[in-house]
Each structure stands twice: as structure tokens, then as C-alpha cells.
Amino acid sequence: MLIKTNAHGFNHAVPSEITPQGIYQSRRDLIKLMATGTAGAALASWAGRDALAQAVPKPGKLTALAGAKSAVAGAVTMEKVTDYKDATTYNNFYEFGTDKADPAKNAATLPVKPWSVAVEGLVKNPKTFTLEELLKLSPQEERIYRLRCVEGWSMVIPWVGYSLSELIKKVEPLGSAKYVEFITLADPKTMPFVGSRVLEWPYVEALRLDEAMHPLALLTFGMYGEVLPNQNGAPVRMVVPWKYGFKSGKSIVKIRFTDKEPRTAWNKAASQEYGFYSNVNPVVDHPRWSQATERRIGEDGLFAKKRKTLMFNGYEAQVGQLYAGMDLKKNF
Amino acid sequence: MAGQMAGRQKWLLHPAAKPLIFIACLLPFAWLFYAAWSDQLGANPAEALVRATGDWTLRFVCIVLAVTPLRVITSTPALARFRRMLGLFAYFYVVLHLLSYSWFDMSFELADIARDIAKRPFILVGFSAFVLLTPLAATSFNAAIKAMGAKRWQLLHKLVYLIAGLGILHFFWMRAGKNNFFEVFVYAVIVAMLLGWRVWNHRAKARRRVSNNAVVGVH
Secondary structure: OOOOOOOOOOOOOOHHHOOOHHHHHHHHHHHHHHHHOOOOHHHHHHHHHHHHHHOOOOOOOOOEOOOEEOOOOOOEOOOOOOOHHHHHHOOOOHHHOOOOOHHHHHHHHOOOOOOEEEEEEOEOOOEEEEHHHHHHOOOOEEEEEEEEOOOOEEEEEEEEEEEHHHHHHHHOEOOOOOEEEEEEOOOOOOOOOEOEOOOOOOOEEEEEHHHHHOOOOEEEEEEOOEEOOHHHOOOOEEEOOOEOHHHOOOOEEEEEEEOOOOOOHHHHHOOOOOOOOOEOOOOOOEOOEOOOEEEEOOOOOOOOOOEEOOHHHHOHHHHHHHHOOOOOOOOO | OHHHHHHHHHHHHOOOHHHHHHHHHHHHHHHHHHHHHOOOOOOOHHHHHHHHHHHHHHHHHHHHHHHHHHHHHOOOHHHHHHHHHHHHHHHHHHHHHHHHHHHHHOOOOHHHHHHHHHHOHHHHHHHHHHHHHHHHHHOOOHHHHHHHOHHHHHHHHOHHHHHHHHHHHHHHHHHHOOOOOHHHHHHHHHHHHHHHHHHHHHHHHHHHHHHHHHHHOOO
16 A cells, blocks of 8 residues: 655645735735834734735636736725635526525536637637647736626635737637626536526627727636636636626636627516626616625625625726726626 | 314314414414524524515415305314404514614615615515504404494405505515515415405305295295
8 A cells, every 4th residue: 555645755736725926025015014003003904904805715626727816907805805715605606596595506517628629700800729728828817806797796716817909819809899708518418407587598698899808807717726617607707897797707618799788698688688788877767776886805804894896896997998988887 | 074173163162272273373473583592493484584574474375265255165264263363473473574674774774664665666566465464463352343334344354455466566576676475375366266266256146046046935
């Protein structure tokens, strides 16, 4: 019998134990600030929060997928990251059930290997990418985004991926391309609720091309320093942080460039409740509830007040110009 | 058969029957209280409490509506002893439901709650059901029956049929955005059967009266 212990040979660090340089550097900066004692109280508290926000705990459950700290404006919020357990057990992924606990229970059957994504439609270079090709297409970045669900709750999640624009540039959209459509896998054999009448399958989401080109629109492969769990949309999903969560299609198998506004899954199901844009907007209520406030999952106790929802989920400085002159009440 | 029935009656008439059923009705509350205290309600405990108390309200409305049909069909008059308590538990859970919503969702901001009720039909319908249930709970003691007179008391308490319908409409509208109606459908079928039985029973009684009258020659 072969018994391996640390006593036999060298003890190498596994990749998941290695601190990414960005995090390492920001810790160093904090220590420097503290050591020199030159930091004012406000700066110290800012640096402290920064350090807290950067120290993303790796749950160590799945394959590590590290990303360098992103330099994209607004890509790294300083807020407290939601517990991995909450982020992976409280999910909307209706292909695996409508209860929020269902996806974590049922999504284990999703075969994420091999996986490929067909990029087609109005592009010069249509191509079916394997997951491995996609993973290597551009350097992975860690982005800590707020996630606001249309239902009135929110999380803060450290995603790993790169701007969707990197992929779009590779396939070169034609001048006629105006929209990008994301199509989720709809496999009734492995997704038990495909076929239920809750939505029309496959799940379809879409963005305007300029929205899709925005650097914050993230083609996402991981979270918390590891590959995506199935219930969070493995192996590749979109994350569009200034829109309600359902705009970010999961487990994507097809990306299509079109000249007409695509009919999206929720818009087809209830067009008076879910518009094409679905930007986070505290002044435009959902027909059945207010969007002015939200409950941050896990962070606040049962009796804490809800927090105020920010315009474009707090990304107004970055994405506001995309909607200049638009009536966001009409284009909700 | 008769022996079985007598046995059932004996159990239901036992002095411990009421306290036991009372404790059973409190179990969902005890569990929710314990789960909230020990952080077992999942990632969004506030939402879990609002939903669970709403579910239990609907369940108790169904249970209380089932008492009369069960009593008649199984010829077990002793079941009637528990109806008032079951009805009051429906009210207990709707109060908890309203309290959870007002507390966890609205932080007791009365102006916000008032605006929510006025603006959103599904909240208005749910709130109406609560308001209508209140006089029923308030007149559930014997002196109230005496003071009101049995006829008027009974008429007032027939409001529960309307309340059950409003409760289901509230639930239906809550789920409408997600087109996820399975549970709503289950409750609707149960309530429809329980109310349908009453209509059928009422007509059957009327028919019996007519035929009895015919036999004894009353014209």
C-alpha cells in the first residue's frame, strides 16, 4: 500500500493555495500603509475594506480558476463578498426547478465536459469554440460585481472571466449586426424541468451589440477562484452586472448575432413584467413589487432594513451613456 | 362499522384530544421559530418566513373547510369540536404572515405598507382576506354567538368561503409572473372540492325535503 504523507518528499503548494498577484500586492500595500502610519483614518478604513473585498475565500470544492485583479473601471466592488454557500444554494436556474434550492440539488447531472459554444449569425468568422479554446481566448480576470435579482435580493460575487468584447472582436460582427443572443442548453435528459410550462425552452437572453461590447459585460467561467458550479451556469455564462440577474444567460451553447431585437425567454413569458432591457432601476417598479430596495443575501440579519437599490445597480458612471436619451420607463 | 365509528368518536371526545390537536397546530410555528433562531431557513430567511406563514394560512383554511364535509361524510359529529380552534389557527398564521411581511419586507414603515397595498392588486387581495378574517376571529367565543344570534353569526362566518377564494387569488397573483402555478392549482382544487361539496350537499338536502314532503302529502 502506498501511503503519501507530507514527510515523503517536497510539499508543493496546489494552484488554489497560491495567492494571485493582485491580492498579494493589495495586502502588501495595506501593510505598508499601516506600517508607515501615514494613512488617515478614512484611507485606512478604505484600504481595510479593499483588503477585505480582495481576500476572496476559495471554497476548494471545484477546479481552481484564478484571475488577475481586473483593471476595468468599476469591475471590483469593495463590498463584502457573499458566502459561497449562499451563492451556490440560492439560485434561479429553472431548467433544474423553480425553487431556489432546486438547482443545487438537481444540477449535478449537467454534463459540462465536453462543451462547445457555437458563435454564428451576422459575423464574418462564425465558429464553434470548444470550452478549452474559450478559456484560453483572453486572460482570465477576477471581477467582484454586485448581482441584483429582479425579485428584490442581491449578492456580491467574485466572478472569473473576461470581457465578452474579446470574443466579439474575434468573430467580427457585420455592420448589420445589432443584437447578440445567448442560448442556454435545453437538454430534457439532464435538465429535469426542461419541458415544464414555466418558460419556453431553450432559455434565451440577449443584449444590444453596444451593451455586449461594454467591458463590464463578462463572459464568465468561474467564481470564488474556481470553475462555475453547475447550478451557477457552468461551464460558461454571461454576467451583466447593471441588469437584473435573469439577463445573464447560463450554461451557454450558442451565441447568435442578429439585426432584430430577439424575443427573450422572460419577455415571452410575461412581457408586461420583463422588458428587453431590464436594467436595474429603482424608480421603475416591477408591476407587483417595488424595485426601490433590495435585501442583501446573508449579510444582514433577519431584522435588518433592506438597502436602497442603486441606478444601474451602481454602475451608472460606467454604463449610463449607453442609454442616453432613452425613456427607461418605456424601455424597461 | 358502527363500532369503528364509536371508537373514533371516543378518541375525539377524549379530554386530551383538544390539547393534542392544539399542540399539533403549533408545530409549524415552533419549527419556524426554531429554524429562524438556528439559521436553518436558507440564504433568505425573511423570504422563507413570509412564504411559510402564507402556506400555513392556506393550509389551515383548507383544514377548517374540510371539517364539515368530513363530519357529515364519516358521520363523526365530534369533529365539530375542533373547528373553532382550527379557524383561529388560520388567523394565527395569517397574522404571522402579515407580521413577517410588515417587519422583514417593509421594516414596519406604515406609509410604505399603505402604498404597497393601494398599488399592488395581489397585496390588496391578501390584505382584504386578512381584514375579512378578523371579525370571524373576533366573534369566535360563545358569548359573541349569543349576542349576535346564531343566524347572523353563521351568516358572518360564511365569509370564510370568500376569504378562501381571496387567499388563492393572492397566491395565484404572487406566482403569476413566474407561470409557476402547480401549488396554486393544488390549493384551488382542494378548496373547489370543499366548497363544491357544500353546494352539492345543500341541493341534496333540498331534494330530500321535497321528496319527504311529497311522501307525507304536503302540497
